[in-house]
Amino acid sequence: MRRDIFQAIADPTRRAIITIIALQAMTPNAIAENFNTSRQAVSKHLRILTECDIVKQEQQGREIYYTLDIEKMKEIDIWLDQFRQIWETRFNQLDDVLSKLKNEKNEK
Amino acid sequence: MRRDIFQAIADPTRRAIITIIALQAMTPNAIAENFNTSRQAVSKHLRILTECDIVKQEQQGREIYYTLDIEKMKEIDIWLDQFRQIWETRFNQLDDVLSKLKNEKNEK
DNA sequence: TATATGCGCAACTAATTGGTTTCACAAATT
DNA sequence: AATTTGTGAAACCAATTAGTTGCGCATATA
Numbered sequence: 001m002r003r004d005i006f007q008a009i010a011d012p013t014r015r016a017i018i019t020i021i022a023l024q025a026m027t028p029n030a031i032a033e034n035f036n037t038s039r040q041a042v043s044k045h046l047r048i049l050t051e052c053d054i055v056k057q058e059q060q061g062r063e064i065y066y067t068l069d070i071e072k073m074k075e076i077d078i079w080l081d082q083f084r085q086i087w088e089t090r091f092n093q094l095d096d097v098l099s100k101l102k103n104e105k106n107e108k
Numbered sequence: 109m110r111r112d113i114f115q116a117i118a119d120p121t122r123r124a125i126i127t128i129i130a131l132q133a134m135t136p137n138a139i140a141e142n143f144n145t146s147r148q149a150v151s152k153h154l155r156i157l158t159e160c161d162i163v164k165q166e167q168q169g170r171e172i173y174y175t176l177d178i179e180k181m182k183e184i185d186i187w188l189d190q191f192r193q194i195w196e197t198r199f200n201q202l203d204d205v206l207s208k209l210k211n212e213k214n215e216k
Numbered sequence: 217t218a219t220a221t222g223c224g225c226a227a228c229t230a231a232t233t234g235g236t237t238t239c240a241c242a243a244a245t246t
Numbered sequence: 247a248a249t250t251t252g253t254g255a256a257a258c259c260a261a262t263t264a265g266t267t268g269c270g271c272a273t274a275t276a
Contacts, residue, residue: 001232002120009187010118011234012110019190029252041235043254048233062243062252073191076184079117082127083181109262119264137222149265151224156263170222170273 001051005075008052013037014045018054018068025058025065109159113183116160121145122153126162126176133166133173 009015017031028046032039046066049055054072058065117123125139140150154174157163162180166173 006118006120006123010114012114013234015114015187022191022194027252028254038236039253040237040255044234047254064253070191070194073188074195077188079123080181080185080188083130083178086130086178087182121264135222136224146266147223148225148267152264155224172223 003048003051003053005052005054005072006079008049008054009076011045013041014049017042017045017049021055021066022068022070025067027063027065031066111156111159111161113160113162113180114187116157116162117184119153121149122157125150125153125157129163129174130176130178133175135171135173139174 009018013035016035020026020031020034028042029039031046032042046055049066050057054069056067056069058067117126121143124143128134128139128142136150136154137147139154140147154163157174158165162177164175164177166175
């Protein structure tokens with residue numbers, strides 16, 4: 001089974017869970033109450049997120065609090081870098097076009 | 109079937125295809141030659157990427173050139189914004205700690 | 217005109233997914 | 247001590263996935 005950050009964020013329910021536990025630690029029950037899913041379904045997603053190694057858990061009595069390991073999100077950011085380079089290149093090209101137009105105007 | 113950008117980048121083969129056609133337009137055959145996959149497998153991935161609406165195609169005779177619609181990648185970037193806010197907050201908190209330490213030093 | 221090439225697509229397969237129902241167990245509450 | 251609550255996990259299911267093989271069709275080449 002593929003267990004990486006891209007697999008983790010592929011499912012919309014999982015993305016919602018990620019968004020919630022990014023801000024505060026939460027129990028599976030509390031997460032399930034936040035949107036239309038059963039506790040068990042949330043539990044399964046949390047298991048997958050754990051296997052993807054992007055959540056931390058802390059036991060308090062019989063409750064287990066899950067939080068997102070936010071730093072792990074940077075891996076996606078890093079993958080996006082390759083496009084950012086192109087975005088910037090295009091921007092620079094647009095910049096070139098603009099300065100050319102400016103020069104042509106000045107030369108008149 | 110879920111057909112969004114997150115589904116598009118969930119598969120590693122698809123991520124490789126995305127990376128290749130981000131830089132230059134390519135035919136399915138040419139893409140397949142670049143890594144260990146059959147032409148048909150690539151074709152199926154291109155179909156999914158098309159359904160996810162992140163590729164453009166241009167027919168030239170019997171060849172079809174596929175390119176990435178790079179702008180669509182920004183959707184991922186936008187989703188990451190929520191974490192970027194937290195990253196920055198943490199950075200600012202670290203900043204606060206540092207300036208406090210500095211002040212304490214000065215007070216001695 | 218006959219053959220080779222590039223492609224999409226349908227049919228099939230094994231594996232994976234996302235969900236449910238049911239259970240067991242530990243911790244809290246009565 | 248009995249009951250309720252919070253949880254993980256197993257068994258099951260329908261749907262989806264990622265790949266293969268084989269086909270048909272249009273375009274290029276001989």
